[in-house]
Amino acid sequence: MSTASTAFPRRSKRINITFWLGLVLVGGISLAGILSLFWTPYALSDMAGGRLEAPNASHWAGTDRLGRDMFTQLMIGARIALIVGCGAVGIGAAIGVTTGLLAAFATRFLDDALAAFMDILIAFPTLLVAMLVVAAREESSLGTAILALGIGVSPIIARITRILTKQVLGQDYIIAARVSGTSWGAIVFWHILPNIVPFLAVNLALQFGLAVMAEASLSYLGLGAPPPNASWGHMLHEAQGTVYTAPWGAILPGLALFALVIGINLLADGLRDRFDPSRRDM
Amino acid sequence: MTLLSVENVGFSYGAGRRVLKDISFSVPRGSNVGLVGESGSGKSTLLRLLLGLDAPQTGRILFDGQPLEAKNRRYLREYRKRVQAVFQDPYSSLNPAHRIQRIVTEPLRSLKIGGNHLEMAREAIASVGLDADTLTRYPHQFSGGQRQRIAIARAIIARPELVLADEAVSALDLSTRVRVVDLFQEISENMTMVFVSHDMGVVAALCDQIVVLDRGHIVEAGATAEILRTPQHAYTQSLLASIPRMPIET
Amino acid sequence: MADLLTVSGLSLKTADKLLVEDLSFSIGQGERFGLIGESGSGKSLTSFAILGLLPASIRPTGSITLGGEQIVGASERRLSSLRGDAVACVFQEPLTALDPLMPLGRQIAGPVRRRLKREGIDSSRAAVKREVRVLMEQVRLPDPQRLFDAYPHEVSGGQRQRVAIAMALACQPRLLIADEPTTALDVTTQAEIVQLINALVADLGISLLFISHDLAVVGQVAERVMVMRNGRPVEIGTAQQVLTKPHDDYTRNLVAAARRFDAALEGGA
Numbered sequence: 107m108s109t110a111s112t113a114f115p116r117r118s119k120r121i122n123i124t125f126w127l128g129l130v131l132v133g134g135i136s137l138a139g140i141l142s143l144f145w146t147p148y149a150l151s152d153m154a155g156g157r158l159e160a161p162n163a164s165h166w167a168g169t170d171r172l173g174r175d176m177f178t179q180l181m182i183g184a185r186i187a188l189i190v191g192c193g194a195v196g197i198g199a200a201i202g203v204t205t206g207l208l209a210a211f212a213t214r215f216l217d218d219a220l221a222a223f224m225d226i227l228i229a230f231p232t233l234l235v236a237m238l239v240v241a242a243r244e245e246s247s248l249g250t251a252i253l254a255l256g257i258g259v260s261p262i263i264a265r266i267t268r269i270l271t272k273q274v275l276g277q278d279y280i281i282a283a284r285v286s287g288t289s290w291g292a293i294v295f296w297h298i299l300p301n302i303v304p305f306l307a308v309n310l311a312l313q314f315g316l317a318v319m320a321e322a323s324l325s326y327l328g329l330g331a332p333p334p335n336a337s338w339g340h341m342l343h344e345a346q347g348t349v350y351t352a353p354w355g356a357i358l359p360g361l362a363l364f365a366l367v368i369g370i371n372l373l374a375d376g377l378r379d380r381f382d383p384s385r386r387d388m
Numbered sequence: 389m390t391l392l393s394v395e396n397v398g399f400s401y402g403a404g405r406r407v408l409k410d411i412s413f414s415v416p417r418g419s420n421v422g423l424v425g426e427s428g429s430g431k432s433t434l435l436r437l438l439l440g441l442d443a444p445q446t447g448r449i450l451f452d453g454q455p456l457e458a459k460n461r462r463y464l465r466e467y468r469k470r471v472q473a474v475f476q477d478p479y480s481s482l483n484p485a486h487r488i489q490r491i492v493t494e495p496l497r498s499l500k501i502g503g504n505h506l507e508m509a510r511e512a513i514a515s516v517g518l519d520a521d522t523l524t525r526y527p528h529q530f531s532g533g534q535r536q537r538i539a540i541a542r543a544i545i546a547r548p549e550l551v552l553a554d555e556a557v558s559a560l561d562l563s564t565r566v567r568v569v570d571l572f573q574e575i576s577e578n579m580t581m582v583f584v585s586h587d588m589g590v591v592a593a594l595c596d597q598i599v600v601l602d603r604g605h606i607v608e609a610g611a612t613a614e615i616l617r618t619p620q621h622a623y624t625q626s627l628l629a630s631i632p633r634m635p636i637e638t
Numbered sequence: 639m640a641d642l643l644t645v646s647g648l649s650l651k652t653a654d655k656l657l658v659e660d661l662s663f664s665i666g667q668g669e670r671f672g673l674i675g676e677s678g679s680g681k682s683l684t685s686f687a688i689l690g691l692l693p694a695s696i697r698p699t700g701s702i703t704l705g706g707e708q709i710v711g712a713s714e715r716r717l718s719s720l721r722g723d724a725v726a727c728v729f730q731e732p733l734t735a736l737d738p739l740m741p742l743g744r745q746i747a748g749p750v751r752r753r754l755k756r757e758g759i760d761s762s763r764a765a766v767k768r769e770v771r772v773l774m775e776q777v778r779l780p781d782p783q784r785l786f787d788a789y790p791h792e793v794s795g796g797q798r799q800r801v802a803i804a805m806a807l808a809c810q811p812r813l814l815i816a817d818e819p820t821t822a823l824d825v826t827t828q829a830e831i832v833q834l835i836n837a838l839v840a841d842l843g844i845s846l847l848f849i850s851h852d853l854a855v856v857g858q859v860a861e862r863v864m865v866m867r868n869g870r871p872v873e874i875g876t877a878q879q880v881l882t883k884p885h886d887d888y889t890r891n892l893v894a895a896a897r898r899f900d901a902a903l904e905g906g907a
Binding site: 426427532561562563564565566586587588589590592593612613616617626627628629630631632633634635636637638 | 676677795824825826828829832851852853854855857858877878881882883891892893895896897898899900902903904905
Binding site: 277278279281282283284285286287288289292296297300301 | 439441464465468469471472475476477480481482483484485495498539542
């Protein structure tokens, strides 16, 4: 009876490659970010090199227009990106999953009202919501940006949670659980969450990527966290004027952003397949 | 002695049309009763009421002499210890994320029934004719017939007095269906069963009494042999006449 | 009498799995042929192969000829004209087979217009509408006036299946493939649809390939039947022989199972 898991050998191999590639990208960036807490090649504000040096032996990623080491900035940027991504997705998931579950269980009227509210929020670009929140706080700090982005991504998470939950609620095993005497709380915990998490995880990764990008955009616009919490977006903002003379100043943070977003998505795809017992290698 | 009795039950969803109108019948302890009807007959709604998932708007349902209080949680917990169910679709009635052991023992955990759950699971799985190593596997590793056996194991693990089956063999292939019908026959020797189905042949093979539903009404009810031999109502007659039969040897 | 459809040595495989193996049968002009099988038997894949509708991942080998024309390996263009002309089909679920956003009359009109154009006959709106009305009467749809403008969700399952049959007949096929056409229907409706298919096939003199898991239903329709299991043919013969005196053990089991429920209905359970 174990034919189901052996029928698609090629598929599971491909899934593994996706998973491992994602793990390498995200793992590398995470390591750099964690390492930056203890060690960086130079201090952040140390104008140790010449101005706009190309990558070389003492400055692996070159220097910016004040002669500060770019590799140091990239490492700190990795830390900021991870904090922003995890924080925003954490806040977004806390608000979104709760609202989504509520809407799925709510009466018709409340469900419609919540759904309409989510649709209105989704219609506002995440970046715009974030800018409004930053403006309302009248100061730009990392915490403000994370809160803003978390609120910004929450309606999408809520809507997906609601749809996935409704699908699961329509399955016979939910009725079977009720007939078995299982309480609604236990049904959410044992039956709904395990079946929506694999799909939700992929979406959360997408939101992680969007949040990191949105923070970069905020910083690029000068609304992000000020140094020493300089992010990749801030680096892009700084490199704006010298993009023709010293292109690596824009290319390297761009590549880092790209690698993190791609990596997290690959990782989520791989994780979903591992979560799903019918696709798991036995 | 009557275990379950349905008295003048009526039900409608929201303010819409009435799905059930003045339904009355009783299920004697130890009997197998078949609820037969085509789509739109209200048989699934009636089953939801019997499961305590919805409450009838008019009339009442008595279980062992006490009214079924679908909105009383404490009552329902005791009710569920005594009444379990098997559903139609073996592919959606088992949570794909859990191992069989967890699935089969869910009633024990939810109803806070004591004892050695693993031992009870082994016993239930053996009594539906599956190997003990079934317990460590996942639903997707089993065929439709095997999944339905697992669902039956879950329904009987808490040793209920009444098992409600909703089209429980309709989704199975013919050769599997025969064996699962045999299994139902076997387990029904120790308990009462209500078997909801559109399939008159299966109901005839399993049940000693039949209730025929059409568009929310009971059109005919009585002993299976009686109804098969001399159906009184025109609907029952046309239903029986429509069932395709195998050609006879010539 | 020449055979209309000849399947010989047909095998269907994916990259790593053999789905149907060495299948051979033929259907004569005007013959009603039944294909019996449980889930996973490959019976529906066989009908897809005949229609040239196999997904690209499944590779057919062997030969299928319809009216002398080879289907295995034929170009998509050739296949699509065969589908509109020589062969048509009716599926299990009439609700998903119909476009939910189009009135029933217009759905039947589509294939009618294509046929009239192909044959170079008057394909004006009035002519098409006249043909559609004829077809609707042929499949005994009540109140064609009203149903012409009705949407699929507004009519019953049996009526939807009648519409699907009318669409299949609109191109005047020589072979009608009916794949579990009554499985999703109530018993009383099933009896009507079986009766209708039998009557139409006889009236129009077309051949029928009737696919079902239900032995008794196949017995009511087919003259000759083939039983399939796990992609292989198990037994072939006249319906009377296979369903009353099966040679093969698997068929014998199936027949015994079906007879058991029949016996229960006779009160002998």
